[in-house]
Amino acid sequence: MRLDELPPRENFNDWYNEIVEKAGLTDKRYPIKGMNVWTPYGWKIMQAIDSLIRREFDSTGHDEVNFPTLIPETEFAKEAEHIKGFGKDVYWVTHAGENELDVPLLLRPTSETAMYPMFSLWIRSHSDLPMKIYQIVSTFRYETKQTRAFIRVREIHFFESHTAHRDFEDAEAQIKEDLDILGRLMKNLCLPYMIHRRPDWDKFAGAYYSLGIDTFMEGKILQIGSIHQYRNNFAIPYEIKYEDERGEHHYVHQTTFGMSERLLGAIIGIHGDKHGLILPPAIAPYQVVIVPIPKKGHQEKVYEECGKVGEKLKSAGFRVHIDDRDLRPGNKYYYWEIRGVPVRLEMGLRDIEKGEVVLFRRDEMKKKSVKIENLNEEVVSLLADIERNLYERAERKMQGRIVEADELSDLDMYSAPDILQVKWCGEEACGIRMEEITGMSVLGTSEPEEKAEGECPICGKNAVKYVYLAKTY
Amino acid sequence: MRLDELPPRENFNDWYNEIVEKAGLTDKRYPIKGMNVWTPYGWKIMQAIDSLIRREFDSTGHDEVNFPTLIPETEFAKEAEHIKGFGKDVYWVTHAGENELDVPLLLRPTSETAMYPMFSLWIRSHSDLPMKIYQIVSTFRYETKQTRAFIRVREIHFFESHTAHRDFEDAEAQIKEDLDILGRLMKNLCLPYMIHRRPDWDKFAGAYYSLGIDTFMEGKILQIGSIHQYRNNFAIPYEIKYEDERGEHHYVHQTTFGMSERLLGAIIGIHGDKHGLILPPAIAPYQVVIVPIPKKGHQEKVYEECGKVGEKLKSAGFRVHIDDRDLRPGNKYYYWEIRGVPVRLEMGLRDIEKGEVVLFRRDEMKKKSVKIENLNEEVVSLLADIERNLYERAERKMQGRIVEADELSDLDMYSAPDILQVKWCGEEACGIRMEEITGMSVLGTSEPEEKAEGECPICGKNAVKYVYLAKTY
Numbered sequence: 041m042r043l044d045e046l047p048p049r050e051n052f053n054d055w056y057n058e059i060v061e062k063a064g065l066t067d068k069r070y071p072i073k074g075m076n077v078w079t080p081y082g083w084k085i086m087q088a089i090d091s092l093i094r095r096e097f098d099s100t101g102h103d104e105v106n107f108p109t110l111i112p113e114t115e116f117a118k119e120a121e122h123i124k125g126f127g128k129d130v131y132w133v134t135h136a137g138e139n140e141l142d143v144p145l146l147l148r149p150t151s152e153t154a155m156y157p158m159f160s161l162w163i164r165s166h167s168d169l170p171m172k173i174y175q176i177v178s179t180f181r182y183e184t185k186q187t188r189a190f191i192r193v194r195e196i197h198f199f200e201s202h203t204a205h206r207d208f209e210d211a212e213a214q215i216k217e218d219l220d221i222l223g224r225l226m227k228n229l230c231l232p233y234m235i236h237r238r239p240d241w242d243k244f245a246g247a248y249y250s251l252g253i254d255t256f257m258e259g260k261i262l263q264i265g266s267i268h269q270y271r272n273n274f275a276i277p278y279e280i281k282y283e284d285e286r287g288e289h290h291y292v293h294q295t296t297f298g299m300s301e302r303l304l305g306a307i308i309g310i311h312g313d314k315h316g317l318i319l320p321p322a323i324a325p326y327q328v329v330i331v332p333i334p335k336k337g338h339q340e341k342v343y344e345e346c347g348k349v350g351e352k353l354k355s356a357g358f359r360v361h362i363d364d365r366d367l368r369p370g371n372k373y374y375y376w377e378i379r380g381v382p383v384r385l386e387m388g389l390r391d392i393e394k395g396e397v398v399l400f401r402r403d404e405m406k407k408k409s410v411k412i413e414n415l416n417e418e419v420v421s422l423l424a425d426i427e428r429n430l431y432e433r434a435e436r437k438m439q440g441r442i443v444e445a446d447e448l449s450d451l452d453m454y455s456a457p458d459i460l461q462v463k464w465c466g467e468e469a470c471g472i473r474m475e476e477i478t479g480m481s482v483l484g485t486s487e488p489e490e491k492a493e494g495e496c497p498i499c500g501k502n503a504v505k506y507v508y509l510a511k512t513y
Numbered sequence: 514m515r516l517d518e519l520p521p522r523e524n525f526n527d528w529y530n531e532i533v534e535k536a537g538l539t540d541k542r543y544p545i546k547g548m549n550v551w552t553p554y555g556w557k558i559m560q561a562i563d564s565l566i567r568r569e570f571d572s573t574g575h576d577e578v579n580f581p582t583l584i585p586e587t588e589f590a591k592e593a594e595h596i597k598g599f600g601k602d603v604y605w606v607t608h609a610g611e612n613e614l615d616v617p618l619l620l621r622p623t624s625e626t627a628m629y630p631m632f633s634l635w636i637r638s639h640s641d642l643p644m645k646i647y648q649i650v651s652t653f654r655y656e657t658k659q660t661r662a663f664i665r666v667r668e669i670h671f672f673e674s675h676t677a678h679r680d681f682e683d684a685e686a687q688i689k690e691d692l693d694i695l696g697r698l699m700k701n702l703c704l705p706y707m708i709h710r711r712p713d714w715d716k717f718a719g720a721y722y723s724l725g726i727d728t729f730m731e732g733k734i735l736q737i738g739s740i741h742q743y744r745n746n747f748a749i750p751y752e753i754k755y756e757d758e759r760g761e762h763h764y765v766h767q768t769t770f771g772m773s774e775r776l777l778g779a780i781i782g783i784h785g786d787k788h789g790l791i792l793p794p795a796i797a798p799y800q801v802v803i804v805p806i807p808k809k810g811h812q813e814k815v816y817e818e819c820g821k822v823g824e825k826l827k828s829a830g831f832r833v834h835i836d837d838r839d840l841r842p843g844n845k846y847y848y849w850e851i852r853g854v855p856v857r858l859e860m861g862l863r864d865i866e867k868g869e870v871v872l873f874r875r876d877e878m879k880k881k882s883v884k885i886e887n888l889n890e891e892v893v894s895l896l897a898d899i900e901r902n903l904y905e906r907a908e909r910k911m912q913g914r915i916v917e918a919d920e921l922s923d924l925d926m927y928s929a930p931d932i933l934q935v936k937w938c939g940e941e942a943c944g945i946r947m948e949e950i951t952g953m954s955v956l957g958t959s960e961p962e963e964k965a966e967g968e969c970p971i972c973g974k975n976a977v978k979y980v981y982l983a984k985t986y
Contacts, residue, residue: 069634070627071585072618077631080576080646087577103553104560108668109582109620109651110604112544128610131583133620135605136655145545147582147606154543158550161542173553178582178651182609195581 046378049314052258056309060189063317063379065304074187074194081325081379082304086197088323089303090176092228093199096221102172102201107154109178110145116153118277125245126150129181147180150298152246155202156278163292166206166284170214174201179300190305191262191513197301204280204292211269211293215251218267218297222253228322230427231255231264231306232435236484236508239471244268251487253299254510256438257309259458261483261510264306265299310434311403317380318402320430321423326361328353328419329381331372333388345392349385349412356416358423377402382426383419403429442508448477448497459483459510463503465496471507473498480509519851522787525731529782533662536790536852538781547660547667554798554852555777559670561796562776563649565701566672569694575645575674580627582651583618589626591750598718599623602654620653623771625719628675629751636765639679639757643687647674652773663778664735664986670774677753677765684742684766688724691740691770695726701795703903704728704737704779705911709957709981712944717741724960726772727983729911730782732931734956734983737779738772783907784876790853791875793903794896799834801826801892802854804845806861818865822858822885829889831896850875855899856892876902915981921950921970932956932983936976938969944980946971953982 046062047054060066065082078086094104110133117123126149133145148154155173163171179198187193201218205211219235226233236252243250244266253265275281275291283289311318321327332346346362353360363372369386376384384400391397391409399418400407403426410418443457462474464485471482474497485505492503519535520527533539538555551559567577583606590596599622606618621627628646636644652671660666674691678684692708699706709725716723717739726738748754748764756762784791794800805819819835826833836845842859849857857873864870864882872891873880876899883891916930935947937958944955947970958978965976 067631067634069631070581071588071630072581072583075581075583077581078579080578083577083579104556105553106551106556106670108543108545108548108550109653110545110548110668115544130610131606131618132608133604134607137601137603137657145604157544158540158542161540180582184610195583197579 046314046316049312052309055312056188059308059312059316059378063308065308066189068189072194074183074192076189076193078197084325085319085323086301086304088325089229090199092225092322093176093299096225097174097201100172100217100221102174102203105173105175106177107148107151107158107175109148111148111151111154113144113146115157116146118153119246119274120277121273122152122246129183131180131182148177149179149181150198151175151177151179151200151202152274152296156274156280159202159204159292160278160280163204163280163282166282169204169206169282169292170210171204172201172214173203174199174297188305188513190301190308193301199299201297203295204275205294206282206284206290206292208271208293211271211295214295215267215269218295221297222265222267227431228320228427229303229307230311230320230430230434231303232431232438233264234438234483234508235487237487237489238484239468239482239507241468241472242482242484246270246273248273252484254483255306255310256434256441256459256510257306257513259441259511261459261481261512262302262306262309263512264302265297267298268296270294270296311430312380315402315405316378318430319380319382321382321427324380324382325359326376326381327359327423328361328383328385329372329376330360330362330385330387331369331376332362332364333369333386333391335389338389342387342389342392346387349387349397349415352412352415353385353419356419358419373400383422401426446494446497448474459508461506461508463492463494463496464505464507465499465501466504467496467499470496470498474507474509478509479511481512483508483510483512519787519789522785525782528785529661532781532785532789532851536781538777539662541662545667547656547665549662549666549668551670557798558792558796559774559777561798562702563672565698565795566649566772569698570647570674573645573690573694575647575676578646578648579650580621580624580631580648582621584621584624584627586617586619588630589619591626592719592747593750594746595625595719602656604653604655621650622652622654623671624648624650624652624673624675625747625769629747629753632675632677632765633751633753636677636753636755639755642677642679642755642765643683644677645674645687646676647672647770661778661986663774663781666774672772674770676768677748678767679755679757679763679765681744681766684744684768687768688740688742691768694770695738695740700904701793701900702776702780703784703793703900703907704776705904705908706737707911707956707981708960710960710962711957712941712955712980714941714945715955715957719743719746721746725957727956728779728783729907729914729932729983730779730986732914732984734932734954734985735775735779735782736985737775738770740771741769743767743769784903785853788875788878789851791903792853792855794855794900797853797855798832799849799854800832800896801834801856801858802845802849803833803835803858803860804842804849805835805837806842806859806864808862811862815860815862815865819860822860822870822888825885825888826892829892831892846873856895874899919967919970921947932981934979934981936965936967936969937978937980938972938974939977940969940972943969943971947980947982951982952984954985956981956983956985 049055067077131147176199179196203214234254238250247268248271249269251267252263254261272291280292281289332342334342350362386398396409441458444461490506492506496503522528540550604620649672652669676687707727711723720741721744724740725736727734745764753765754762805815807815823835859871869882914931917934963979965979969976
């Protein structure tokens with residue numbers, strides 16, 4: 041095991057493809073391209089992310105459910121925009137055993153068309169509203185682009201919440217709650233983000249409007265989630281109606297909030313360095329790994345003290361692992377660095393004699409000695425500091441890549457900035473022309489919208505707002 | 514909401530079909546037969562069962578993984594017996610988007626053929642062994658028989674552990690560990706069980722031998738899990754080999770242990786009564802539900818005291834819910850009885866004045882008053898007693914239905930016992946004849962095997978062991 045096995049971080053694609061396997065997150069050799077195996081360490085991290093998501097949604101009155109994986113074509117086809125948007129991406133089950141099915145079934149690419157036939161049975165009266173449910177499941181998309189672990193895969197570990205409301209305003213209030221949830225979650229995952237209201241030509245199939253949750257990774261924007269306002273676009277074809285207090289019937293208004301294993305992809309790509317992963321403390325399977333530094337003739341003493349320190353930390357609620365393998369400490373350091381453990385605790389005979397341990401923080405690769413009597417408080421504050429530091433340095437990096445451009449025609453002449461802020465008249469034709477000139481995608485307007493004064497660089501008419509462009513994954 | 518909405522328990526099939534929906538466990542109206550929606554309360558219970566399973570397997574050195582849902586036909590076809598056994602039951606994905614796939618994919622009916630190509634990459638040396646992994650996922654079987662929620666469905670919530678070992682003996686030791694795990698789990702789930710070594714004509718496709726985990730529900734045997742010894746039957750076609758200490762290469766020996774949502778089906782069907790579900794305390798989403806008994810002019814006082822008692826129980830680690838809905842207490846009783854909450858706590862003004870609460874146990878439908886100062890200890894011992902009582906009364910019922918039969922020809926003349934114990938020569942022909950005569954299935958021999966002395970009632974030759982027969986789900 042040697043450091044130089046990892047490609048340099050500068051070769052980002054190579055580095056990423058290697059690190060996901062070297063850190064024990066996934067195995068890409070499964071015999072279907074884009075469908076990977078979650079190996080134990082990767083699955084533990086994903087489950088920790090899922091736990092944070094569950095905590096947020098449970099505590100805001102959402103109920104967890106679990107819908108079937110398959111959807112009949114007849115249900116899928118009910119919302120015209122939706123099938124147009126997804127029809128080319130789905131896997132079709134046409135046979136069962138030796139029989140051809142009367143109605144083909146598809147593997148859900150997302151669950152609107154699975155859930156909404158049931159919503160129309162579940163929702164009868166205003167007292168059933170709001171209805172707020174979520175699930176964490178596999179979804180499936182027949183990706184034709186190059187696949188990449190956690191970022192672009194064909195079986196996707198997916199979170200989706202679906203809500204139904206009595207009117208548009210109540211659905212809008214849900215979206216505000218979703219944004220609050222997102223803010224708390226992203227702090228824990230140390231992921232800076234921007235909210236962009238997608239332009240009409242890029243919204244979700246069937247949505248009234250779509251908010252993209254965008255983060256920044258290695259020069260490009262990575263969408264790590266989305267929130268959609270459906271208005272009653274699905275309620276009409278799926279006949280989801282309620283009776284109000286006066287006996288009148290209305291269609292519900294609906295929203296969804298989706299996130300996926302891309303969260304993990306973003307954590308890997310944004311925080312990782314030449315030594316490997318750096319995991320946010322909230323989702324690290326082990327927050328502290330203890331490495332005993334044995335000395336000949338004193339092994340037992342050292343292991344015993346490490347055990348005591350481990351118990352002390354565990355009983356304070358930390359996730360702790362004592363690495364007692366018969367390996368040299370240096371190899372253990374390398375092993376846990378590549379896996380991104382936030383804090384390593386080293387302890388040798390001299391430390392014990394001084395009543396101290398050495399704490400090594402992975403984000404800064406720095407050591408410091410602390411008194412064992414203060415250990416719990418030191419670890420609390422170190423983990424909090426790592427969380428803050430990871431978030432802030434990624435946030436600074438992202439913000440530093442946003443540049444306002446007045447003249448798009450100049451762009452190809454200098455090394456283009458990663459994220460462009462441009463004044464926009466709001467016309468689709470101008471937005472699409474901006475994409476053509478820059479070779480970037482319009483991310484949309486920021487949410488809430490920023491007013492702009494001046495001229496749209498395409499048509500020269502009055503600009504009304506700012507629009508953002510970037511290359512995207 | 515009235516009691517008489519539930520069919521009588523005597524009409525077991527009707528009762529079962531109704532209770533699963535009335536108790537909020539599932540919705541069977543999803544537009545694919547046999548693929549049901551897990552509604553919030555049912556999903557919470559299943560997740561609690563999953564947590565118990567994870568605790569057992571994590572603490573015995575198994576690593577959780579997550580494999581893709583789809584398997585290429587080419588991998589599936591490698592083990593001849595296996596494809597023969599499952600080929601007729603699988604769902605085939607033949608198209609993606611508008612393309613026909615070169616290699617059809619199938620939805621896993623179980624994961625041997627997904628996992629073992631990876632095992633052959635992961636296992637190199639004796640130091641990689643034993644390898645012990647598990648996953649909790651959806652599996653799919655195209656059932657042609659009548660479906661029934663949790664018992665016979667087409668998308669199955671499934672647990673499966675897969676292990677690889679250096680030799681047959683080490684794999685046998687794993688099966689012993691599995692049986693220990695099973696024993697602990699079944700105590701928590703209050704499910705009595707029998708282990709039967711299935712006859713050769715009924716073992717798992719590809720197995721060297723199969724142990725069925727059988728419980729007894731309403732006159733029939735329900736298989737709630739199985740443990741298989743594969744020997745090297747899969748290792749050979751999938752080329753799973755290791756190098757031993759002397760540099761020689763050997764095929765690994767493998768085992769699997771599988772359980773499914775049938776565990777929940779068994780809990781419903783075995784413990785439930787005319788009032789609804791009865792949940793084992795270990796998996797009840799709420800172990801205690803508090804129902805305030807308000808009195809005019811004293812509502813606030815009663816709710817305040819209920820809140821205090823609730824906090825006291827929560828901080829002692831119980832899962833507690835205070836039902837503060839604006840409903841009559843009687844309606845709340847009915848609501849939580851049908852959902853099987855183990856303990857209801859009732860508290861009115863008179864109780865408060867006496868420093869007491871009323872505890873109602875769902876298994877016996879009995880009340881008793883206890884002092885608030887002793888509440889935590891009372892609830893601990895009450896929950897333990899409910900767990901013991903549920904297990905023991907189901908165990909007694911099952912054992913009471915086993916009858917030794919010397920003359921199979923008499924059987925159709927009296928009301929046949931549910932589980933037959935019969936002396937057997939061990940010949941397949943005699944076993945199959947027993948099935949024909951009784952209209953029952955051979956469950957197999959008990960594990961460990963019970964020796965018998967006397968005659969096989971079919972061929973009259975010397976019997977060597979006992980075999981069990983019953984009707985099965």
